[in-house]
Amino acid sequence: xxxxxxxxxxxxxxxxxxxxxxxxxxxxxxxxxxxxxxxxxxxxxxxxxxxxxxxxxxxxxxxxxxxxxxxxxxxxxxxxxxxxxxxxxxxxxxxxxxxxxxxxxxxxxxxxxxxxxxxxxxxxxxxxxxxxxxxxxxxxxxxxxxxxxxxxxxxxxxxxxxxxxxxxxxxxxxxxxxxxxxxxxxxxxxxxxxxxxxxxxxxxxxxxxxxxxxxxxxxxxxxxxxxxxxxxxxxxxxxxxxxxxxxxxxxxxxxxxxxxxxxxxxxxxxxxxxxxxxxxxxxxxxxxxxxxxxxxxxxxxxxxxxxxxxxxxxxxxxxxxxxxxxxxxxxxxxxxxxxxxxxxxxxxxxxxxxxxxxxxxxxxxxxxxxxxxxxxxxxxxxxxxxxxxxxxxxxxxxxxxxxxxxxxxxx
Amino acid sequence: xxxxxxxxxxxxxxxxxxxxxxxxxxxxxxxxxxxxxxxxxxxxxxxxxxxxxxxxxxxxxxxxxxxxxxxxxxxxxxxxxxxxxxxxxxxxxxxxxxxxxxxxxxxxxxxxxxxxxxxxxxxxxxxxxxxxxxxxxxxxxxxxxxxxxxxxxxxxxxxxxxxxxxxxxxxxxxxxxxxxxxxxxxxxxxxxxxxxxxxxxxxxxxxxxxxxxxxxxxxxxxxxxxxxxxxxxxxxxxxxxxxxxxxxxxxxxxxxxxxxxxxxxxxxxxxxxxxxxxxxxxxxxxxxxxxxxxxxxxxxxxxxxxxxxxxxxxxxxxxxxxxxxxxxxxxxxxxxxxxxxxxxxxxxxxxxxxxxxxxxxxxxxxxxxxxxxxxxxxxxxxxxxxxxxxxxxxxxxxxxxxxxxxxxxxxxxxxxxxxxxxxxxxxxxxxxxxxxxxxxxxxxxxxxxxxxxxx
Numbered sequence: 026x027x028x029x030x031x032x033x034x035x036x037x038x039x040x041x042x043x044x045x046x047x048x049x050x051x052x053x054x055x056x057x058x059x060x061x062x063x064x065x066x067x068x069x070x071x072x073x074x075x076x077x078x079x080x081x082x083x084x085x086x087x088x089x090x091x092x093x094x095x096x097x098x099x100x101x102x103x104x105x106x107x108x109x110x111x112x113x114x115x116x117x118x119x120x121x122x123x124x125x126x127x128x129x130x131x132x133x134x135x136x137x138x139x140x141x142x143x144x145x146x147x148x149x150x151x152x153x154x155x156x157x158x159x160x161x162x163x164x165x166x167x168x169x170x171x172x173x174x175x176x177x178x179x180x181x182x183x184x185x186x187x188x189x190x191x192x193x194x195x196x197x198x199x200x201x202x203x204x205x206x207x208x209x210x211x212x213x214x215x216x217x218x219x220x221x222x223x224x225x226x227x228x229x230x231x232x233x234x235x236x237x238x239x240x241x242x243x244x245x246x247x248x249x250x251x252x253x254x255x256x257x258x259x260x261x262x263x264x265x266x267x268x269x270x271x272x273x274x275x276x277x278x279x280x281x282x283x284x285x286x287x288x289x290x291x292x293x294x295x296x297x298x299x300x301x302x303x304x305x306x307x308x309x310x311x312x313x314x315x316x317x318x319x320x321x322x323x324x325x326x327x328x329x330x331x332x333x334x335x336x337x338x339x340x341x342x343x344x345x346x347x348x349x350x351x352x353x354x355x356x357x358x359x360x361x362x363x364x365x366x367x368x369x370x371x372x373x374x375x376x377x378x379x380x381x382x383x384x385x386x387x388x389x390x391x392x393x394x395x396x397x398x399x400x401x402x403x404x405x406x407x408x409x410x411x412x413x414x415x416x417x418x419x420x421x422x423x424x425x426x427x428x429x430x431x432x433x434x435x436x
Numbered sequence: 437x438x439x440x441x442x443x444x445x446x447x448x449x450x451x452x453x454x455x456x457x458x459x460x461x462x463x464x465x466x467x468x469x470x471x472x473x474x475x476x477x478x479x480x481x482x483x484x485x486x487x488x489x490x491x492x493x494x495x496x497x498x499x500x501x502x503x504x505x506x507x508x509x510x511x512x513x514x515x516x517x518x519x520x521x522x523x524x525x526x527x528x529x530x531x532x533x534x535x536x537x538x539x540x541x542x543x544x545x546x547x548x549x550x551x552x553x554x555x556x557x558x559x560x561x562x563x564x565x566x567x568x569x570x571x572x573x574x575x576x577x578x579x580x581x582x583x584x585x586x587x588x589x590x591x592x593x594x595x596x597x598x599x600x601x602x603x604x605x606x607x608x609x610x611x612x613x614x615x616x617x618x619x620x621x622x623x624x625x626x627x628x629x630x631x632x633x634x635x636x637x638x639x640x641x642x643x644x645x646x647x648x649x650x651x652x653x654x655x656x657x658x659x660x661x662x663x664x665x666x667x668x669x670x671x672x673x674x675x676x677x678x679x680x681x682x683x684x685x686x687x688x689x690x691x692x693x694x695x696x697x698x699x700x701x702x703x704x705x706x707x708x709x710x711x712x713x714x715x716x717x718x719x720x721x722x723x724x725x726x727x728x729x730x731x732x733x734x735x736x737x738x739x740x741x742x743x744x745x746x747x748x749x750x751x752x753x754x755x756x757x758x759x760x761x762x763x764x765x766x767x768x769x770x771x772x773x774x775x776x777x778x779x780x781x782x783x784x785x786x787x788x789x790x791x792x793x794x795x796x797x798x799x800x801x802x803x804x805x806x807x808x809x810x811x812x813x814x815x816x817x818x819x820x821x822x823x824x825x826x827x828x829x830x831x832x833x834x835x836x837x838x839x840x841x842x843x844x845x846x847x848x849x850x851x852x853x854x855x856x857x858x859x860x861x862x863x864x865x866x867x868x869x870x871x872x873x874x875x876x877x878x879x880x881x882x883x884x885x886x887x888x889x890x891x
Contacts, residue, residue, distance in 0.1 A: 078785075147632075148614070150787055151624045162625055194784060195777065195794045208798030215775070218802060220809040222877050225863050229856065229881055245700065245746055246850065248793060249886035256798035306785075311599035311611050361607030364599065367614075396629060 070416050071292055073301045073332075073347045074171070075281075076197065077325065079309030080149065081351035082318060083371030084399070087136055087384075090117045094391035098358045102314060102365070116384060121323035124330025125376065129383070133333055133342070134376045137408060137432065138386040141370030141401025145353065149309070149367075152352040157199035159406055159425055170409055171300055172202030173424045174417065178299075186259060188300035189291070191284040197302055206251055207302075208259040213267060213287060217260045230257045266294035274335035281305050282328035289335045292345065299417065308351060312362035325349070329376050342378030346416055346435075349374040350405070356397050370401035373408055381436045407432055438702040440740065448735040449711040452489055458737060460489055462845055467742050470849065470891050471697055472496050472731055473540025475755035477820075478831055478846055493732040497724055499539040500578040506538060518564050523557035526567055527780040528770040534754045535766070545577040545727065546570070547750065548696050550780070553588050553620060554788035555597040557781040565593040565647055566781050581689065581721040582680055585620065589676050590642070590649040598786065601644040605657045608636035613675075615786055621679045623688045627664060634661045638675035680721065686713035690726065697730050699744035700792035743849035745891040746795050749778035752804060753811075755891075756883060759846035760827070761820040764811050772810070776803040796889070805884040812880045824879065825872040834869045836861065836878070843882045849890040856885055 085102060088109045089095050096103045109117025110126040118126050128134035146152045151162060158166045168176070175187045190196050190209040200207045210216050218226055230253050270290040276282040281303060288301045305325055310318050329347055336342040354371030370389050389399035410429040413421035422428045454460040462481045468489065469476040473496070476484075484492050502510070510533045517525035537543045550573055557566050569591050576584035588594055589612070595601050600612040613635035617627045641656030642649070651672075661670050663678050670678065679685070690712045694704050706713075716726045730736055747755065750773060757764060774782055777800050783789060811817055819827035828834050833842040840860070844851055852860075864870065864878055882888060 146624075147629065148618050148624050149785075150618075190797070193777075193799075195790060196797050209800070211775075211799040211803070215806065216799060216802060218809075219806045220813065220880070222809075222880065225877075226805065226881060226884055229859055229863070230884060230886075243743060243850070243890070245744065245793070246886065246890060249746065249796065249889050252796050252798070253801055253886040256801040259798050260802055309599075311609065312601075360609065361604040362599065362602060362609060366610050 068344065069297065069299060070418075071299055071301070071345045072412060072416060073285075073288060073303070073345060074199070075325065075329070075347060075349040076302070076304045077308050077321075077349060077351040078149075078153070078304055078306040079351070080152075080353045080355055080367055081308040081321075081371060082310060082314065082365050082368075083351070083354035084357065085314075085318060086119050086122070086322060087112075087138070087372045088117050088119060089115060089388065089391065091115055092391055098391070100359070101363055102359045112384065116388075119319070119322050121319045122326045124326040125374065126326075128330060128333055128376050132382040133378060133380065134374070135380050135382050135434065136384050137373045137375070137403055137434070138384060139370045139389040139399065139402040140350070140373045140386075140405050140408060141353070141399075142404055142406075145369040145395070145398065145401075147353065147367040147369070149352060154198060156350065156352055156405060157197060157201075159409070166198075168202045169197070169199035170424055171199045171302070172205065172207075174413060174419050175200070175205045175207070175300070176202045177419060177423060185262065185297045186255070187298060188302065189288075189298055190302045191287060192280070192304050194304050194306070197304070200300075200302055206255045208255055210259075210263060210287065212283070213263065217264050218257070227257055227261075230254065262296075263291065266291055266296055270294070272335055272339070274331055274338060276331045276335075277324075277327045279324045279328055281324055282331055285328050285332040286335070289332055289339070289341075292336070292341050293339050310355070310364050311360065311366060312364040314359075314364045333376055333378075337378070344378075346375060346377035346379070346412070348408075348412060349376075350408075354399055357391060357394060357399060358397060369395060369398035371399070373405070375434060379436050381433050385432060385434065403432065404429060408434070411435070438705070440702055440704050440708055443708060443735065443740065445708050445711060448708065449729060449733045451732045452734045452737040454489065460485065464489070464737060465492070466845065467737070467849065468492060468496075468731065469540070470751065470755060471736075471741075471745075473544050473758075474534060474751060475759045475847065476540075477759055477761050478842070481846070489737065490732050493728060496541040496731070497578065497728050500542055500724065502537060502539050502542065502574075506536070510537070514567055514570075518567060521563050523561075523563045523566050523781050524770060524774075525767075526557075526563045526570075527774070527782070528766040530570065530780045531754075531766040531770045531773070534750065535757055535763075535769075541727070542574065542577050545723070546574045547780075548693075549573040549577060549584065551783060551788035551791075552692065553591075553594060554783035554786050555591075555593045555781075556783055556785070560593045560596050562593070562596075562647065565596070569593040570781075576723075578724045578727065579722070581716075581723055582677075584723075585616075585680060586673060586676050588620070589616070589639075589672060592644045592647050592649060595642070595644050595649070600639070600642075603636075603640050603642050604655045605640045608633070608640050608657070610636045612636075613639060616676070616679060619787055621688060622682055622684045626682070626684045626688075630662075631664055634663045635675055635679070637661050638663065638670045639672045642672050686716040686721075690716055693726065693730060695791065697727070698736055698741045700746060701744075743890045746792055747889050747891040748789070748791060748795055749773050749776045749800075749804070750780075751891050752883075752889060753807065756808070756811075756847055760824075760843075760879075762811075762817060763821070764814065764817045768810065768814075772803075772807040776800045776807060801889075804889070805880075808880055808883040812876050812883070823872045824875045825870065828875065834875070836864050836866050836870060839870060839875055839878055840882070843879060847882070848888055850887050852882065852885060852887055856887070 088104045090106050090109045108120050111117040125134050157169045159170050160166050178187055188207045190207055193211050196209050267290045276286045284303050307321050336345050350373045353368055355365035355368040359365055387402045406425050407429045410421035411431040411434050413419040415435045465481050465484045513532055514529040517529055572587050598611045600609050603609045610632050614632045618624050637657045641652045643652050666678050687709055690709045712726050712729055715729050719725045831842055833839050
């Protein structure tokens with residue numbers, strides 16, 4: 026054996042050990058790595074996605090208060106000029122959106138009008154799957170759009186998990202991919218192994234000692250082994266990262282606000298995680314809509330405003346964007362139960378320090394409807410493409426399957 | 437890759453007969469009990485080996501009602517909590533049933549229907565309505581799908597959950613009509629938006645007043661409707677029949693039963709489902725025959741099904757309790773199940789639990805380990821009314837290897853991987869008898885392993 030062959034083998038061995046210790050590499054799925062601090066990555070842009078589940082009534086969120094057809098279609102539910110928070114002569118925010126309205130005035134919020142897709146589906150689950158996967162039923166849906174973006178990043182990833190899902194709900198399909206396991210953090214206190222034997226248990230389950238080489242013929246077992254390893258290392262990293270967080274910002278008392286506070290903590294701790302995903306459920310307002318909708322919008326707006334204030338105070342707002350969407354809007358005409366049924370196009374919202382503030386795009390016509398619902402002017406994949414290209418610096422065509430015209434969202 | 441496509445459908449649904457390649461041993465019996473129920477202990481595994489697999493399935497199917505004595509106790513437990521009105525307490529009463537029912541398949545199927553016709557107490561906010569719905573599921577669990585669906589269409593908890601407690605002629609409420617086709621009977625893509633609107637008209641006048649169903653004939657639209665290609669003066673009952681008669685119905689329900697009882701993935705083709713779908717239709721949508729066919733089939737006992745499911749939280753936790761005859765605090769378990777993603781009476785939405793990989797994420801895996809930690813180390817937790825070391829002594833399983841083998845046999849679908857076993861060896865004294873606390877620690881370690889989560 027030649028000298029160079031020996032040293033090459035040594036080097037390989039060393040790098041294999043290194044990879045195993047870090048928990049990254051081709052054979053090992055992406056995990057957290059306490060050791061691999063990457064200061065360059067810690068300054069990259071962060072995307073926070075908030076999903077309003079159930080179908081948010083966009084028409085009563087960004088209200089065309091001066092439009093006579095709006096008031097005609099909604100004799101009981103329409104909001105008047107005295108109630109809305111005026112944005113301009115045509116549109117005003119729902120009165121619960123004080124926080125987001127203030128952000129708009131500070132130049133930290135924008136609305137994209139009339140977002141949707143051709144031939145809209147009015148099933149919650151099907152429409153949500155379309156938003157998550159960018160594929161229609163019948164096409165092979167193996168992963169979500171954010172999952173595909175995360176896969177793209179694998180080669181260059183440094184240490185921390187590339188994305189985190191917060192909340193008690195099941196993980197959104199948008200984050201699914203073949204190789205990247207995204208952890209779900211329900212609450213920080215429960216995100217660690219409890220008990221006197223937690224040390225031994227972590228030893229048993231942790232990445233380095235786990236059965237990396239034992240590949241089975243059972244994909245579910247492989248998946249469980251990956252997931253267990255990731256859970257144990259993610260828990261350690263998140264617990265360490267959030268130990269000493271101090272914030273002067275008062276967050277409201279809501280689940281979403283608690284979760285956004287955790288996100289602020291993790292961003293401040295300089296995790297290199299780039300995508301955070303949160304959900305707020307309950308927007309399926311078929312009956313008695315006014316109070317429920319006002320409460321939900323208030324929770325969303327107050328939480329996002331507190332989060333932005335916190336980021337502004339900590340100096341992180343220029344590298345954070347919050348994108349909010351819902352699987353569909355609601356029917357233009359109200360129903361007999363003081364509610365609204367499933368609809369189609371609706372607004373999307375952006376909050377952050379690097380936006381072009383204001384209302385973007387054309388509002389849907391209230392007279393030219395499709396089966397009683399608003400038509401879209403912007404395909405949601407145009408919005409995704411803009412976020413991928415202009416905010417995350419990714420190749421949007423590779424993620425979305427083709428190129429979509431971008432929008433003037435970022436400043 | 438869909439390896440289910442490789443399977444010969446007629447072989448798949450033939451009754452399984454043990455032979456030299458597939459012997460009827462305690463591992464295979466444990467597989468049957470995990471799937472048809474929530475697992476069982478060493479004694480009943482041994483006992484079941486004196487019968488054939490088919491006889492065992494028949495016995496499970498034939499217990500389609502609870503014994504009177506058990507029902508009296510379990511019902512009275514549920515009724516005592518109704519007065520308080522807190523559905524979480526009702527959840528604990530259901531945990532008691534899951535832990536102790538002698539009719540395991542009946543309870544497993546009741547849980548299936550809860551996930552299928554998913555209704556959440558968070559919104560219904562009435563323990564008594566949730567309890568009535570739960571009794572409905574149990575009554576029909578192995579009975580008649582027609583009767584079950586007709587009853588659900590009038591169930592107060594369901595209609596309140598779907599915002600359909602009132603439904604007026606002038607503005608038909610689409611919600612129940614949509615979910616009836618999309619989630620309960622046919623699946624998305626098998627109906628049009630017009631079918632939703634027309635079906636909604638059939639249910640006008642159906643309403644809930646004071647927690648009871650009633651028909652308000654002044655609000656019923658008695659005109660002609662056109663639903664799924666059929667025209668008529670349909671009322672709500674007619675409409676349910678029209679949906680139930682649709683050709684896709686048996687496939688939709690059988691696909692869901694397939695994933696619940698046989699394997700999480702991949703999805704079976706229509707070809708593979710043709711035989712159980714025919715069984716379901718030919719028995720006029722009776723539920724027991726199709727479940728019997730699935731549980732006694734070659735496919736069910738083959739490598740395509742064994743260890744091809746991820747345990748739900750209920751299967752994981754109740755499985756450990758039943759496998760080691762554990763008596764533990766039902767309230768603690770009900771809360772715990774909710775925290776790891778399967779709160780009884782608290783499904784995530786009207787689609788129910790997706791199951792499979794969706795049970796698993798970092799939080800739920802840490803949550804499972806932590807819930808087992810609380811249960812196993814709770815001083816009140818007893819194993820067959822004893823400490824764990826005394827309990828295992830009955831089976832002469834108090835050494836490291838003996839205990840590990842016992843846990844594996846009664847609780848797990850696959851053996852513990854060799855490297856995990858080696859690591860455990862270094863953490864526990866090997867040859868001498870283990871103390872009660874060491875055995876509990878070992879059990880907690882085993883229950884936290886990825887292998888343990890397979891069903």
